[in-house]
Amino acid sequence: MYIPKGAIITYNTWRYPDVSRFIPERFIDVNGALTDDDPAQCVFGLGRRQSTGDASTWFAIVAMLATLDTSPAKDDQGKVISFTPTFIAGVVRYLKLTRVILSSRH
Numbered sequence: 774m775y776i777p778k779g780a781i782i783t784y785n786t787w788r789y790p791d792v793s794r795f796i797p798e799r800f801i802d803v804n805g806a807l808t809d810d811d812p813a814q815c816v817f818g819l820g821r822r823q824s825t826g827d828a829s830t831w832f833a834i835v836a837m838l839a840t841l842d843t844s845p846a847k848d849d850q851g852k853v854i855s856f857t858p859t860f861i862a863g864v865v866r867y868l869k870l871t872r873v874i875l876s877s878r879h
């Protein structure tokens with residue numbers, strides 16, 4: 774294979790149908806066991822340029838889930854401000870920022 778000088782090579786992480794939907798069943802086989810298709814093996818990159826952030830991201834998420842309650846923000850009248858999660862597309866996909874209330878569980 775000829776790869777021209779200056780080419781940028783990246784990998785395709787869009788291998789799941791309807792990739793934007795939360796479908797954990799993708800990773801469970803007919804017996805209810807986890808398949809060996811572990812997206813963590815590619816979402817943080819591959820090879821020598823792999824992200825150094827996998828462990829710290831895991832720790833941050835686990836710490837937040839273990840210690841914080843998350844609820845929708847309220848307006849001046851105390852009514853819940855409803856929202857539909859929307860994303861900003863790009864090389865990396867971002868959740869559009871929205872107001873939520875984080876409160877300590879302890």
Ligand code: HEM
Binds near residue numbers: 822826
């Ligand atoms: C959900 C969270 C994260 C995801 C999905 C993610 C994903 C990625 C990806 C795909 C790359 C590019 C790998 C490549 O060039 O092929 C990268 C690079 C990198 N990430 Fe992350 N990352 C995340 C969080 C973090 C955090 C929290 C840190 C630091 C504390 C971090 C530090 C880095 C660094 C330093 C690189 C550059 C590595 C290099 O080029 O040698 N990342 N990340």
